[in-house]
Amino acid sequence: MTRTLSTQVLVVGGGINGTGIARDLALRGVRVALVEKGELGGGTSSASSGMLHGGLRYLQKDPEVTLHSCVDSGNIQRIAPHLIFRIPFLMPIFRDDPIGPELAEIGLEMYDRFQAFKRGKPHTRLSREQALRLEPALSPQIECAFTLDEWGVDAARLCAANALDAVDRGALVRTHSEVMSLLQVGGRVTGARVRDGITGEEWEIEAALVMNAAGPWLPKVARLAGLDVKLRPGKGIHLVFERRVSDLAIYARGIDGRDMFTFPHEQNSMAGTTDDDFYGDLDRMTTTEDEVAYVLQAIERSIPGIRRHRVCHVIAGVRPTLFGFGKYEDELSRDYQVIDHGERDGVPGLFTIAGGKLAAYRLMAEDASDRLCAKLGVREPCRTALLPLPGGEAPLDVAALSRRFRVGWPAALRLFFRHGAHAPRVLEQNAALPCAEPAPPAPRIVCACEPVTDAELVHVALREGLRTLTDCSLRVRLGIGACQGASCAAAAAGVLAEALGWSAERAAYELATFLSGRWRAATPALAGPQIAALELHRAADLGARGFTRGDRAGAAGEDTPQRDAAWETA
C-alpha cells in the first residue's frame, strides 16, 4: 500500500543544505516536506570538521568564499549561540616551512580583516618559548607560532535544529526515507517515490518543486530524472581521540605540504583532514591504513607525542565539490551552485544545490530558497538570519538548571549546548515516563562520556522524531567517546525501547547494529592501548548477548507506540 502526500516543495536530503532550505522555506510559509535516507546530518555534514571557519585556506584563490563564510559564521553565531564554541588556533612555524613567519603574518593580517564579521580575535605572534609554555605538547623544533581564532559547531545538531524549526513551522521531516524514483509527468518532475528503510513502507510525495540537496549523492538523484550533474567528490577523514589532546587547535603540515590540524571538538579532539578523489561506493566507505598513517605523520611533526593518545574512532565523508578537471583536490573551488534543471536541461520542477561549505549553509539556503520562491510566486523575504534556531532564543542559567533537575554540572552544561533554551523542557520528559515514581527520580546518566541522560533520550525519541539507536550518536553524541557504546548502548536501547515501544527483537537489532557500527568506526585506526579497550568492548558486547535474534521489522509499529503486554501476566 502506498501512502500519498502532496506539498509545495520536496527537499531530498537532510544534510545542512537540505535542512537549511526546509527551514528557510517553512519560515516563508511554504509547505515543505524533507526526506532523508538516513539520519539528519548523517551524510557529509556530520563528517565535516564542524568548523565555521572563514577558510584562511581559500583566501588566496577564493576570497569570495572566505567573505561569505565569515559573514555567515557571524549570522549562525547569532541564531544558534548555544551550538557553537570558540576554537583558539595555534599555528607553529618550523624552520623548514616553505612559508616563513613574515609571509605567514601577512596572510593572517589579511584574514584579520574578515575576523570582525564572525566576532573573531585578531592574530598574535608568539615566540618559541611563549608557544611552548602555552602548549607544552608542541614540538620543541618550532621557530615561533601564531594564534588565530575560529568557531566550531556541532554539525549534526545544527542540521537537527534547522529541521526541528521547519517542523515547528509546519514542515514534514522524515528520516530513514529514501527517494527511490522521481515522479515525472510530460518531462516535468512532479514529486518522488520514497521508501521507508525501517518499515518498508512506500510513499508518493507530490510536489510543485523538488530540491535535490543530496550532497555527494546528488548525481545519483539527478540521474533518476535522466540528468547528469558532475561533482568532483573529495573524500576526507578525521581521527577522533577519546579525549582532548589539547584545548587548542594546532596546525600541522602533511608530507605533501597540505595543512591539517588537531582541534578540540566538544568532549574530544579530532585530527584531519584529507582530501582525495573518491570513486567508490558512498554507502560503503571505509578508512584505509594509508589515510590514517598520513594524518598521524602530519600531526606528529607538530605534536611529537600524538601516538600515545588513543584514537577511539574514525570518521570518513565525501565533499560534494563542484566539478573541475586537471586540478589538485585542494585547488578546487569551495563555491556552490544552484541549478534549475528547467533552465539548464529543459526538465522543470527539479533543482539541485551543489558544493559549498557548512559555514555558508544559511546563505546558500537563502539563495536556493529565493530561486524556489520565485518559481512558486512566493514573495516573503528570507528571515533565517533574524530568527533564532530552536534553543537559541535566550541564554540560560546552567547552574540553576543543574540544581533544579538534580543533574550534575557537566551533564547540564552539555545538555544546554545541544538544546539551548529548551533544556528544561528536555529534563521534564522524565515525568512523562510510564513507570515514573510518585516523585520523579533525578535523570539517570546513560552515557558518561558525553554525558547523556535518559531524559534526553526520551525527548529526542518522542519530540524530535528520532528513529534508531544508531542515530543517537549524531543526535546526542551517544557512545562515541572512550567506550564506543560498550557501557551505554544497551542501557540507551532500554530507554528507547520504553519510549518507542520497541519489541525485544527490535531492541536487540538496534543494539547489535549500533555496536557493529562503532566497531567499523573504531578498527581502522586501531593501535597501542586502544586494543585493550576494543577487547573489553567486544567481550562486553558478545558476553552479554542472548538467544533472541535481532529483527528490525520486529518493531511494534513506531507510529502507534504499542506495548507488549505479554510479560505483564500475574
Added chain:
Amino acid sequence: MRAVVVGGGLAGAAAALELASRELEVTLVSAGAGATALSFGSLDVAVPSPGVSGLPLRDATATRLLSPRERLAACLRTRPRHPYATLFGHSGAGSAESAATDAVKSAAASLDGWLAPSGLRVEGGLDSARLLANVRGALRASDFAFTGPAEGDLQGAAEVEVAAIAGLAQHDARPLARALAAEFAAIGLARPALRVVPLPLPGGFVADGGSPARLAARTDTEEGLGVLLEAVAGRHRDEARFRRADGERRLLLLPPILGFSGVKAKLARLREAAGCRVAECLGAPPASPAGLRLVRALDAALSREGVVVKQGRVCALERTGRRVCAVRLSLREGASHTEERLEAEAILLATGRFLGGGIHEREGGVHETLLDLPLYDGAGVRVDGLAARRLVGPSPEGPQGLFSLGVRTDSCLRPLGSDGAPLFENLFAAGDLVGGFDSAVERTGLGVALLTGLRAAAEMGRLVEEESP
C-alpha cells in the same frame, strides 16, 4: 627453591594457591587488575555464545538444551587449537572427555574451597545447565556461577519478580522483563510468569545520576543493607492481593548491587525478607561488581595460604640457555619505585592478553610483552609482529585473529617455539595468554584460566620436586 607466578588474575592466583597447597614456596607478582576483575559473575567452562560461536547449545533436534558436559565434549571435538585440546587431548574418544570432566570437577571444588571463607561460592556443575538472566534480560545457559547470580536459576521458577529501582542507571526492569520473555520464546522453553515489581526505596538512596557502583557500595554497610531489606519486604505493600506461587518457586531478581563482600550472608537475609528466592542478575559493564568480588576473594585466599604477593610489574626475565632463572621487577610503594630480582626454579606467565598486559602492540606489531614469545591466532597462524588492525575482522561477531591469539604450548603448558619444541624447560603459561581460543565467543574464559592455572601448577610442582635433591 621457589616458583614465581607473574599475574594476579584467576589463572595466576589459582596456580599460586595450588602451588602453596603443595607446600612449595611461591611468590606471585601482580601489576593490578586484568580481565578477571571485569568478568560478569559466571565461571564459564563451556558456554558458547548463541548464534556466534558455531558451537551447539541445543541437541540435534533442537528440543533440549545441551548439558554443560555435552558442550564441553563438543568443544573438545571441534576446536583442536583450544587450550582444552592441549590439556586433555583432542579426540572423539571418550578418554579426553572424561579427563576433562574430572579435571573440571576437581578444579571447581578447589576454587570453591579457596573462595568460600570470603562468602563466595562456586555453584553449578556439568550435568545440567542453569538458566541465568543478565541485566539486559539475556539468558545464559551457564555451567558454573558465583554466589549472587548463581542463585537465579530460572528453571523451576514459576514466577519471577523483576525488581525495578527508580533512578538506577544501567538497569531498566521493563525492557529486561520483555527481553527475558523473548529469550524464552527464542529457545522454545516455557517461561515463568514475569512481573515488574518496584522496590520502594527512600529518595536519595540511589545517588542522583543513578550510579550502580555507588549503590553497590551502599549495600556493604549494615545501614544500607537494612534499607534494602525493608524495601524488599515491603515491595507488595501497595498492591491488591494476588495469587502467588509458593516461596521456593518464586524468584526475586535484583540488579547486581549487593556490594563487594559477604554476598552469601546478604542473600540469606534478603531471602527471609522477601519470602522467596533472591538472586542478582549477571552483570555487564560498567556495572558489574562480580569480577571485583572474585578478585578480592582470591586475594584473601592468597594471603591466607601464605603466598607472598608483590604488587609490581615484572619488566624482564633472565635466562641461561634453555632455562629461565629469575625475574626482575619494579615495585610500587606509595610514590616510589624499587627494583627487585627474584630467582626461581620455575616461572609461570599468567599475564593475560591485552587487558591483562601479557600481550601488547609495540612498533606497529603485536608481541608477547616479556619474552617476545611466538604468538598464534585461533586458526594456528603465526601473528606476532603483525599490526593489530590487520588482525581484526569487519564485525565484532566474526573470527578475530586479534582476540584469539596467544602462545602455543605443549601439554605441560610450556610455550613452544616455531619448531614445535618448548622454548624453555621451566617456563609455563596459563590463562588468556594461551592462544587458540576466543573467550568472548566460546565463553570458556575463566574456565581456561582455572584449568590451565592448575595444570601449570601441577607441572611446576613436579619439575621442582624432580630437581630437588
